[in-house]
Amino acid sequence: DAGVTQSPTHLIKTRGQQVTLRCSPKSGHDTVSWYQQALGQGPQFIFQYYEEEERQRGNFPDRFSGHQFPNYSSELNVNALLLGDSALYLCASSLGGGGYEQYFGPGTRLTVT
Amino acid sequence: SQQGEEDPQALSIQEGENATMNCSYKTSINNLQWYRQNSGRGLVHLILIRSNEREKHSGRLRVTLDTSKKSSSLLITASRAADTASYFCATDLYGNKLVFGAGTILRVKS
Numbered sequence: 227d228a229g230v231t232q233s234p235t236h237l238i239k240t241r242g243q244q245v246t247l248r249c250s251p252k253s254g255h256d257t258v259s260w261y262q263q264a265l266g267q268g269p270q271f272i273f274q275y276y277e278e279e280e281r282q283r284g285n286f287p288d289r290f291s292g293h294q295f296p297n298y299s300s301e302l303n304v305n306a307l308l309l310g311d312s313a314l315y316l317c318a319s320s321l322g323g324g325g326y327e328q329y330f331g332p333g334t335r336l337t338v339t
Numbered sequence: 340s341q342q343g344e345e346d347p348q349a350l351s352i353q354e355g356e357n358a359t360m361n362c363s364y365k366t367s368i369n370n371l372q373w374y375r376q377n378s379g380r381g382l383v384h385l386i387l388i389r390s391n392e393r394e395k396h397s398g399r400l401r402v403t404l405d406t407s408k409k410s411s412s413l414l415i416t417a418s419r420a421a422d423t424a425s426y427f428c429a430t431d432l433y434g435n436k437l438v439f440g441a442g443t444i445l446r447v448k449s
Contacts, residue, residue, distance in 0.1 A: 265379075332381040
């Protein structure tokens with residue numbers, strides 16, 4: 227049973243560019259959440275997708291957007307990259323409805339220069 | 340902003356000793372979860388405790404929850420070098436939106 231997978235593993239971008247990160251949830255899960263983790267900090271919730279719609283959103287600007295596909299996989303897009311967007315981006319999958327543990331992928335390390 | 344705070348920020352113990360980490364949070368919760376993270380990679384779920392539970396065990400892990408004090412503790416008994424990692428508590432009010440603390444860095448020396 228495959229767990230949560232994310233691609234790419236590492237990414238280097240320049241300020242102002244756009245980036246797309248991808249996530250495939252654990253088999254049987256229908257909800258995908260994205261988190262940003264800066265160095266030395268705990269993960270911060272970006273948003274959550276369920277039934278192909280954004281269900282919840284954290285305190286992140288509109289430059290951060292996402293999408294969920296019918297097979298429950300998801301993308302995170304970040305436009306107009308800033309140096310401060312450098313972080314580990316984590317995807318987590320879970321069952322819809324809340325109150326369940328989340329399964330995290332290995333993350334994508336994004337470096338903005 | 341982060342919901343909770345873990346205490347201590349860092350902990351160094353000898354193999355075989357017990358490790359206790361504490362977490363405080365600010366708002367009402369549906370459940371509280373503990374996660375482990377090795378070397379800045381993905382988080383591994385350790386245990387989930389619901390707001391109506393006071394204590395939960397899983398192998399060498401024991402978690403307590405005191406909703407009146409808005410606090411939780413994670414006890415790892417008979418620690419091993421492989422337990423070296425960062426440990427995070429995360430609260431969930433509804434809908435699986437987890438709010439994490441800053442974490443405790445645990446180092447177990449062999």
